[in-house]
Amino acid sequence: MTALLSAGLGLKPAHYDDAVGCAAEGLWFEVHPENYMVAGGPRLRWLDAVRAAHPVSLHGVSLSLAGDQAPDAGHLRRLAELVRRVEPALVSEHLAWSSFGGVHFPDLLPFPRSTEALRRIADNIERTQSALGRRIAIENPSHYLRIDTHTWDEIDFLAELVRRTGCGLLLDVNNVHVSSRNLGFDAANWLDRFPGDAVMEVHLAGHSSDPALGDSLLIDSHDAPVAAEVWALYRRLVERIGARPTLIERDGNVPAFTELLCERDIAAAELQRVAAMAEAFA
Amino acid sequence: MSLGSFQAAFAAALFTADPPTGIAAQPAFAVYRNTVMKGCIDALAANFPSVERVVGGDWFRAAAAVHVAADAPRDASLLSYGQGFPDFLTRFEPALALPYLPDVARLDRCWTEVHMAPDAAPVDASWLAALGHESLGALRLAPHPAARWHWFADAPIFSIWQRNRTGDGLAQDLVWQGEGALLSRPGDAVQGFAATRADCAFLDACAAGEPLGAAATAALAVEPDVDLAGLIAGLLRAGALTHIHDEPEAP
Numbered sequence: 001m002t003a004l005l006s007a008g009l010g011l012k013p014a015h016y017d018d019a020v021g022c023a024a025e026g027l028w029f030e031v032h033p034e035n036y037m038v039a040g041g042p043r044l045r046w047l048d049a050v051r052a053a054h055p056v057s058l059h060g061v062s063l064s065l066a067g068d069q070a071p072d073a074g075h076l077r078r079l080a081e082l083v084r085r086v087e088p089a090l091v092s093e094h095l096a097w098s099s100f101g102g103v104h105f106p107d108l109l110p111f112p113r114s115t116e117a118l119r120r121i122a123d124n125i126e127r128t129q130s131a132l133g134r135r136i137a138i139e140n141p142s143h144y145l146r147i148d149t150h151t152w153d154e155i156d157f158l159a160e161l162v163r164r165t166g167c168g169l170l171l172d173v174n175n176v177h178v179s180s181r182n183l184g185f186d187a188a189n190w191l192d193r194f195p196g197d198a199v200m201e202v203h204l205a206g207h208s209s210d211p212a213l214g215d216s217l218l219i220d221s222h223d224a225p226v227a228a229e230v231w232a233l234y235r236r237l238v239e240r241i242g243a244r245p246t247l248i249e250r251d252g253n254v255p256a257f258t259e260l261l262c263e264r265d266i267a268a269a270e271l272q273r274v275a276a277m278a279e280a281f282a
Numbered sequence: 283m284s285l286g287s288f289q290a291a292f293a294a295a296l297f298t299a300d301p302p303t304g305i306a307a308q309p310a311f312a313v314y315r316n317t318v319m320k321g322c323i324d325a326l327a328a329n330f331p332s333v334e335r336v337v338g339g340d341w342f343r344a345a346a347a348v349h350v351a352a353d354a355p356r357d358a359s360l361l362s363y364g365q366g367f368p369d370f371l372t373r374f375e376p377a378l379a380l381p382y383l384p385d386v387a388r389l390d391r392c393w394t395e396v397h398m399a400p401d402a403a404p405v406d407a408s409w410l411a412a413l414g415h416e417s418l419g420a421l422r423l424a425p426h427p428a429a430r431w432h433w434f435a436d437a438p439i440f441s442i443w444q445r446n447r448t449g450d451g452l453a454q455d456l457v458w459q460g461e462g463a464l465l466s467r468p469g470d471a472v473q474g475f476a477a478t479r480a481d482c483a484f485l486d487a488c489a490a491g492e493p494l495g496a497a498a499t500a501a502l503a504v505e506p507d508v509d510l511a512g513l514i515a516g517l518l519r520a521g522a523l524t525h526i527h528d529e530p531e532a533p
Binding site: 034035037038039040041042043045062063064066067068072075078097098099100101102103104105106107109110111112114116117120144145146147149182210212213217219 | 283284286289292293296305308310311312314317318321325354355356358359360361396397398400401427428467471472
């Protein structure tokens with residue numbers, strides 16, 4: 001099914017009607033399942049209407065897979081219900097945590113990449129895949145902090161999770177760019193090392209400079225168009241690994257639907273170009 | 283450092299006012315602190331728009347930050363965050379000058395609950411009209427799962443809430459008297475209706491499992507000259523009643 005997905009858009013409530021009515025080829029939409037974990041009412045109807053017109057991906061932000069506890073059973077059950085209802089093309093989550101001691105922190109929080117964390121996270125991914133009855137994709141988050149207790153490289157860590165659990169990866173190219181600037185590594189080299197076969201989806205988004213620290217700290221703010229450097233990294237990536245379902249995320253300063261669709265069309269054209277190249281060399 | 287102890291220290295540093303140590307001492311830690319706080323405050327602003335309009339954005343965000351630090355989200359879905367916010371406003375000293383504010387917050391909370399409540403078929407007016415008088419009095423109906431009602435004896439809470447929720451009629455004079463509200467989901471969109479004491483007494487009785495005859499008696503007890511047929515017709519139009527033995531529709 002994912003083979004049919006071209007470039008998609010994060011679904012914003014203001015765009016429900018546009019989304020349902022849009023006939024762009026290969027278009028799909030991504031939502032946060034947390035926004036549809038309700039017993040009934042109009043939210044589910046809106047989602048059903050979008051799903052009736054397009055493939056939908058469920059992109060979780062709060063399963064807290066990188067926390068030192070198993071995923072919350074109630075949350076996992078609600079996610080499984082939504083998966084049955086929506087029959088999503090893709091399901092994904094983050095390599096991050098957001099719950100501790102019963103408190104939920106609405107962010108994607110970092111952790112030291114240790115072998116202990118690897119075992120715990122692999123177990124959490126397996127529990128999730130088993131509860132959902134399907135493979136999920138794990139996303140690389142943006143990094144802001146230097147953590148001196150990492151014992152694993154991030155790519156090795158993700159590749160090992162793939163090896164142990166059979167999960168896929170969601171590669172967020174903007175997160176790589178933001179992290180590379182904040183932590184001081186070469187984003188292109190990093191992407192060249194990324195295990196392409198495991199990539200089920202690619203994310204693109206805009207970022208901004210920290211209001212206090214300026215360009216020395218980039219924020220994964222999703223409130224601007226995709227930056228030129230990120231487009232360049234994206235082209236380099238898909239030329240190497242081939243076409244993958246690609247999503248444009250936009251959460252702040254949300255423009256008109258047609259404007260987002262134009263940005264999405266850039267990615268769709270890129271995917272078409274890469275697919276044509278692959279065919280020519282096949 | 284184990285994963286759990288890293289998380290414990292990180293989580294504690296997110297909401298504390300103490301001087302940062304360890305990883306929290308890096309300037310970039312503020313990104314997480316700000317994102318977490320902004321996410322919680324934005325969720326409260328989304329769930330309490332009437333309160334925000336009454337007090338203004340700056341006041342609201344300052345009050346919300348105090349509430350977040352004391353009562354952080356426990357659920358990963360922030361759609362329902364803020365259950366404790368109306369009661370918080372009754373204790374929050376800067377809000378004491380606005381004694382109606384907690385009740386406005388209660389109706390915002392009702393809106394959220396109604397929006398997310400389970401689906402169920404409302405009672406059909408023509409079906410009810412076909413019943414004989416006797417069987418009508420013995421019939422038990424339940425409030426629809428997406429119905430919330432409240433009688434406010436001291437202030438025109440429904441008018442204040444609705445005007446601030448919709449932005450309509452804000453300039454009109456308020457008649458300072460008690461008002462009730464019924465929020466429900468007829469036709470799948472949340473709507474607010476003015477409710478009388480009799481409406482609220484009737485729904486209270488239905489919620490307690492009383493048959494319609496006893497609910498009518500309860501309504502008459504608070505409003506002796508109430509038009510019962512009109513009252514029931516109004517509740518049916520609002521989709522506020524459902525059958526007790528109906529299974530809820532599959533989500």
